[in-house]
Amino acid sequence: MKLPAKVDLRADTAWVIFQVLEQGKSSREALAIAQARHSKKDAAWLQEMAMGVFRHLPQLQIWLRELLEQPLKGSKKILEHVILLGFYQQAFSRVSDHAAVAATVNAAEVLGGKGLKGLINAILRNFQRQQLAEQVSDNPIIQSGLPKWLYKRLANAYPQELESLLSGMNQPAPIWLRVNQQQCTQPDYCNALAEADIRFALSEAHPHAVILLDRTPITTLPGFAEGWFSVQDGAAQLAAPLLDAQPGERILDCCAAPGGKSAHILERTSGLAELIALDSEASRLTRMSENLQRLQLHANLVCADAAEVDGWWDGKPFDRILLDAPCSATGVIRRHPDIRWLRKSADIEVLQALQYKILSNLWRTLKSGGTLVYATCSVLPVENKAQISRFLQEHSDAQLLPIQPGETIEQPGRQILPGEQQMDGFYYARLLKS
Known part of the structure; x- marks a missing residue:
């Protein structure tokens, strides 16, 4: 290069x-x-x-x-x-x-x-x-700006929502900030932005979020060095509330780097017994360490293969696990347009197998009565509801904890499509170990 x-x-x-x-x-x-x-x-x-x-x-x-x-x-x-x-x-x-x-x-x-x-x-x-x-x-595939394989998968999965889905994927993404509750309140941060003449909007569904209306270098924003905020899309900001960690609990954030969700968990819940942030790439963990340091937060960072549990787990069960599984990233194409050309159709089957392997192996590290939140930034059902549906059918000790009304074993979890409430495409499902 x-x-x-x-x-x-x-x-x-x-x-x-x-x-x-x-x-x-x-x-x-x-x-x-x-x-x-x-x-x-x-x-x-x-x-x-x-x-x-x-x-x-x-x-x-x-x-x-x-x-x-x-x-x-x-x-x-x-x-x-x-x-x-x-x-x-x-x-x-x-x-x-x-x-x-x-x-x-x-x-x-x-x-x-x-x-x-x-x-x-x-x-x-x-x-x-x-x-x-x-x-x-006038070819709809050409107009979509997507490779043929991806367009066809989306058309089959979302025949009714296809037009709005494609529109959302091709719109530039807004910059979302999450205010660090340990260092600053959202009203105070809004005042700091107003004083700096930086335009912003708020989201009713995200009590600690701010959406920037203008492109502004992040490091020049008020309070960057002091750790007043993190950059995190609104969809990703739903992970920590869904996990709902409590004081005294042992938490695992799996595939954690660059650390936005770990930081959010720590900001929301003081007095955790431990938060282990696991990732397989040392360079990404280095970046995560820098982010946590700026935010004045602490987690135990572990560099290991999430699927090979025996290589890193100490045998002490976790109260809650957040699994942000490796995925196609098709939900964040609006933010990273190159993904559409880097990702290939053959990659999806490989990712499916890896996702299920990690989910199944992590399940034994979760204590009885514990909660696991499964998340991806994908919009492909085979990586999302199909994985959770299969898991529920194959694991008798797994129970669906609905995130929204109407969830079933066949239709589990919440799928967010790109552009919905200005958010990235994301999927969440929540499981209870009975």
């Missing part, structure tokens, strides 16, 4: 797009590298453009196939991503056509395409001349 030697905003944007689509890197990883050498304003533009390409990729690729006679190969492949960026700027952004063409052609030279500048210029000019930005496909 080596950036071009010359710093060029559009070249670096195309490089990020290439890393995700051709190299399978996450946008977070690629953006961190590329944005580091740009001003805050340019870094924000870079991210906006890259994410826009990921959201509209199927349509952009149709235009590319129409105007580029032969696919580019080898070291020149990245130039296709420069062209995609040029199309996106002309069709979907506020960048003027003239600036989009001229600057994008110059970026091609930075990326080693000096000999193809004429071709790229002609393609972008033809895009303008033929007014392709007004010729949008």
Whole structure:
């Protein structure tokens, strides 16, 4: 993952797009590298453009196939991503056509395409001349901006809600904050935001949440260094209340990093006997440790494979377990548009097996009378209600603790769809060990 030697905003944007689509890197990883050498304003533009390409990729690729006679190969492949960026700027952004063409052609030279500048210029000019930005496909899969396999799964699972679901997945996500009750009250934090002229909204369903109405660098917000708040979507903020930990209890937060849910549990409940935060990635636990330190909270961090219980469990049962299971992350595509292209259909079956293995193995670490909350940031039923339904049928000591009216063994838990009450897509189910 080596950036071009010359710093060029559009070249670096195309490089990020290439890393995700051709190299399978996450946008977070690629953006961190590329944005580091740009001003805050340019870094924000870079991210906006890259994410826009990921959201509209199927349509952009149709235009590319129409105007580029032969696919580019080898070291020149990245130039296709420069062209995609040029199309996106002309069709979907506020960048003027003239600036989009001229600057994008110059970026091609930075990326080693000096000999193809004429071709790229002609393609972008033809895009303008033929007014392709007004010729949008009426294919619903293309319009969705999703890969075919994912669109079909969603259409089968949510035939009635499909239109609103797709709309929610393609809208940029708002920034939610959770006020740290140990350090600040929500009214006091709202006053601090108002004094800083930062616009915000509140949520009736989230008594400690604030929704920012403007994009503001998180570290510049009031009280960041003092630990007054965490960044956490409204859907994720439901985990700790559903778990409802009580003083004196031993709690396990499994797959815990980067620690938002652990922190929320600690903020809500003083006097826990212990909270163990388990994750398999040491680097993520390091970040979690830093977050907890900023919030002035403490948990016992354990780096281990959640599914291999005998390797980390000391035999003392937990009163409550929060399992935020590894998943497809299809519920947070609006926040991370690259997920739609990084995730493959074959991944789902692998994730299903892992989820069920972790859930089944963790169950024996829960005491009789204890509660387990199962959570994912997925909207695919096979990762959610199908898993819990199977578990209830195969474990006679498992009982459904309904989160909302109407839950049954066949239809357990609560599925939140992207955009619902401004939240990410999320699933929760609550189980009692009888």
